[in-house]
Amino acid sequence: MTHQFPALSSGQKRELQEIALRIVTPGKGILAADESVGSMGKRLNQIGVENTEENRRQYRQILFSADDRINSCIGGVIFFHETLYQHADDGTPFVKMIKDRGITVGIKVDKGVVPLAGTNGESTTQGLDGLSERCAQYKKDGANFAKWRCVFKISEATPSKLSIEENANVLARYSSICQQHGIVPIVEPEILPDGDHDLRRCQYVTEKVLAALYKAMSDHHVYLEGTLLKPNMATPGHSCPTKYSAEEVAMATVTALRRTVPPAVTGVTFLSGGQSEEEASVHLNAINNCSLVKPWTLTFSYGRALQVSALKTWRGHKENESAATEQFIKRAEVNGLACQGKYTGGGDSESDQIYVANHAY
Amino acid sequence: LSLPPSLPRRTQRLCYEQKKELQEIAERITAPGKGILAADESTGSMGKRLNPIGVENTEENRRLYRQLLFTADERMDACIGGVIFFHETLYQNADDGTNFSQLIKDRGIVVGIKVDKGVVPLAGTDGETTTQGLDGLAERCAQYKKDGADFAKWRSVLKISDNTPSELAIMENANVLARYASICQQNGIVPIVEPEILPDGDHDLKRCQYITEKVLSAVYKALSDHHVYLEGTLLKPNMVTPGHSCPQKYTNEEIAMATVTALRRTVPPAVTGVTFLSGGQSEEEASINLNAINTCPLGKPWALTFSYGRALQASALNAWRGERDNEKAAAEEFLKRAEVNGLAAQGKYESTGDSGAAGQSLYVANHAY
Numbered sequence: 001m002t003h004q005f006p007a008l009s010s011g012q013k014r015e016l017q018e019i020a021l022r023i024v025t026p027g028k029g030i031l032a033a034d035e036s037v038g039s040m041g042k043r044l045n046q047i048g049v050e051n052t053e054e055n056r057r058q059y060r061q062i063l064f065s066a067d068d069r070i071n072s073c074i075g076g077v078i079f080f081h082e083t084l085y086q087h088a089d090d091g092t093p094f095v096k097m098i099k100d101r102g103i104t105v106g107i108k109v110d111k112g113v114v115p116l117a118g119t120n121g122e123s124t125t126q127g128l129d130g131l132s133e134r135c136a137q138y139k140k141d142g143a144n145f146a147k148w149r150c151v152f153k154i155s156e157a158t159p160s161k162l163s164i165e166e167n168a169n170v171l172a173r174y175s176s177i178c179q180q181h182g183i184v185p186i187v188e189p190e191i192l193p194d195g196d197h198d199l200r201r202c203q204y205v206t207e208k209v210l211a212a213l214y215k216a217m218s219d220h221h222v223y224l225e226g227t228l229l230k231p232n233m234a235t236p237g238h239s240c241p242t243k244y245s246a247e248e249v250a251m252a253t254v255t256a257l258r259r260t261v262p263p264a265v266t267g268v269t270f271l272s273g274g275q276s277e278e279e280a281s282v283h284l285n286a287i288n289n290c291s292l293v294k295p296w297t298l299t300f301s302y303g304r305a306l307q308v309s310a311l312k313t314w315r316g317h318k319e320n321e322s323a324a325t326e327q328f329i330k331r332a333e334v335n336g337l338a339c340q341g342k343y344t345g346g347g348d349s350e351s352d353q354i355y356v357a358n359h360a361y
Numbered sequence: 362l363s364l365p366p367s368l369p370r371r372t373q374r375l376c377y378e379q380k381k382e383l384q385e386i387a388e389r390i391t392a393p394g395k396g397i398l399a400a401d402e403s404t405g406s407m408g409k410r411l412n413p414i415g416v417e418n419t420e421e422n423r424r425l426y427r428q429l430l431f432t433a434d435e436r437m438d439a440c441i442g443g444v445i446f447f448h449e450t451l452y453q454n455a456d457d458g459t460n461f462s463q464l465i466k467d468r469g470i471v472v473g474i475k476v477d478k479g480v481v482p483l484a485g486t487d488g489e490t491t492t493q494g495l496d497g498l499a500e501r502c503a504q505y506k507k508d509g510a511d512f513a514k515w516r517s518v519l520k521i522s523d524n525t526p527s528e529l530a531i532m533e534n535a536n537v538l539a540r541y542a543s544i545c546q547q548n549g550i551v552p553i554v555e556p557e558i559l560p561d562g563d564h565d566l567k568r569c570q571y572i573t574e575k576v577l578s579a580v581y582k583a584l585s586d587h588h589v590y591l592e593g594t595l596l597k598p599n600m601v602t603p604g605h606s607c608p609q610k611y612t613n614e615e616i617a618m619a620t621v622t623a624l625r626r627t628v629p630p631a632v633t634g635v636t637f638l639s640g641g642q643s644e645e646e647a648s649i650n651l652n653a654i655n656t657c658p659l660g661k662p663w664a665l666t667f668s669y670g671r672a673l674q675a676s677a678l679n680a681w682r683g684e685r686d687n688e689k690a691a692a693e694e695f696l697k698r699a700e701v702n703g704l705a706a707q708g709k710y711e712s713t714g715d716s717g718a719a720g721q722s723l724y725v726a727n728h729a730y
Contacts, residue, residue, distance in 0.1 A: 002525055004571040211585035218578035224626050258631040259591050263662055264622070295630055295662040 016226025024267030028075030029300035073336025195237035250286035272305035280305035288341030383593025391634030395442030396667035440703025562604035617653035639672035655708030
């Protein structure tokens with residue numbers, strides 16, 4: 001450890017940093033369209049659409065054929081493997097459609113969660129086998145960033161030390177491999193909102209998880225400037241009886257990040273978790289208006305929070321496609337404003353009336 | 362982390378008021394344009410300072426010397442946010458009977474105290490050390506707080522060689538720094554965390570940067586594990602420099618870029634301030650490098666200032682040479698360095714010396730990759 005054996009050349013580092021910067025250009029965020037076949041099933045089921053490869057293709061086409069308005073608010077799109085090799089009706093590969101409009105193509109590379117024996121229902125994430133070869137191929141096929149999701153849950157006894165260390169380690173291994181192939185790793189240590197814990201508890205757990213993550217990243221010699229972080233916001237659990245304002249959520253989130261995320265990390269692209277479209281935008285906006293110093297870009301990497309209305313409008317009917325695309329564009333533009341702290345719509349009087357402490361101690 | 366049900370949730374956690382107090386102290390010390398006078402040389406170290414100027418290392422001489430620094434005129438108040446004391450000095454008085462700690466406090470400068478008890482060997486390593494001083498530290502902190510101290514300092518030492526710093530040295534020193542920090546905060550004392558990587562050796566700038574990154578990463582993981590409130594701490598690191606016997610020369614901008622890059626990769630923004638040690642640097646070198654650090658174009662979310670010992674006192678000691686008649690002139694030398702560093706901490710110092718000239722013709726990369 002006392003001698004450095006450089007993992008990357010200056011040229012490789014520069015490429016990675018530039019990709020990361022391009023994805024989180026001010027005003028831009030990520031469309032997470034990487035739902036696995038199983039996850040797409042859940043989405044399509046709810047709108048009465050059969051989960052076929054053709055339906056999944058048509059649905060992604062609705063998103064990818066949005067007009068130029070999204071060029072200024074979408075910096076990257078995360079693909080699922082199947083989608084990376086699908087085409088539009090006119091034969092244009094989806095990858096080309098996205099790349100041609102100056103949007104960076106990303107690919108989900110993990111292979112889902114698996115149980116950690118001896119824990120209280122905790123998991124790690126698999127997908128490291130052959131990851132190097134897969135990254136090399138994805139890079140050839142147009143991808144410049146990747147995403148890997150780990151999952152934690154809050155309860156009396158969790159997350160455990162094992163779960164935190166194991167997931168931090170696997171995220172760092174994944175990152176290291178990606179960077180070797182010119183792929184910017186988005187690191188996603190999602191702490192689920194399930195439970196009745198309060199905001200403070202989520203903030204505390206988020207701080208512990210992120211501290212472990214960045215220690216692992218350092219140990220694995222990952223080049224931080226060429227990475228992005230996709231964390232949960234600090235929020236109360238779903239069944240927590242206490243209500244919090246958007247400003248309190250923002251303050252807890254920014255404080256947790258300030259205590260753990262080195263400034264070298266190029267950007268933080270929040271997941272939306274179970275938040276509604278509007279909630280996710282309002283929270284992102286409050287985060288960007290938080291008065292504490294925030295040395296990284298703070299933007300979105302939303303799946304459901306960009307697509308729920310689009311899905312509901314589509315319902316599988318060709319004649320609804322245009323309207324569905326419009327719903328998506330609307331959310332994209334709103335989040336484009338929110339990631340600059342400029343979203344003025346959707347405010348609720350609640351947030352004005354609750355006293356907001358100047359710091360989340 | 363996820364607490365067992367039997368343990369009360371908030372055992373000994375800092376309450377809101379305690380955190381607020383710690384953060385405010387840290388902010389006061391590193392207010393814009395201000396830094397720290399490290400006047401905490403142990404008796405042994407003072408001997409090394411007084412010897413070269415022909416002054417006997419007596420308690421009275423040490424008192425006279427610290428007095429001339431502490432009674433420097435009001436120019437000091439604008440550029441010195443804190444003074445680190447050695448234990449003996451905290452209980453000494455000026456000629457007029459005023460206690461030194463009170464004297465400094467009355468000028469609006471925060472009083473600090475060195476609390477470690479020196480390095481001890483780590484068996485089985487290649488000459489590496491850890492630092493002792495945890496025994497009874499809680500009680501000592503409580504007493505120091507009563508006696509006027511609001512911050513403390515603890516120095517750990519690491520060295521670069523073929524086999525060092527080892528995993529053990531890094532882990533052990535990070536852990537002991539975190540324990541010290543935790544105890545201080547329980548007693549309303551802001552801990553300055555000093556993981557000094559010595560400049561001895563022939564390693565180049567990149568190697569020092571690499572090792573600094575590894576050490577600081579371990580330090581902040583330990584601080585997190587020990588539940589230390591980062592906003593109520595300060596970091597006192599080495600600047601990233603080539604080893605003393607490294608044949609290659611670097612510009613101040615390269616040193617600044619390497620230093621800021623290392624910090625950006627490891628120090629969370631919540632840390633209120635970074636107060637560099639000067640190590641073996643000359644007075645001017647330490648100022649020019651601090652200035653270059655503050656003008657480095659990368660984002661720097663913490664205060665970046667000085668906590669200098671020799672780099673504030675070398676000229677003063679030389680001017681004093683133990684003579685009462687030289688006291689004013691000696692204080693003037695100290696004030697000069699203090700003001701220069703106050704400017705450097707804001708990136709406003711324009712050196713008139715030629716020590717920086719060598720760097721002007723060399724191409725400086727925009728980033729230290």
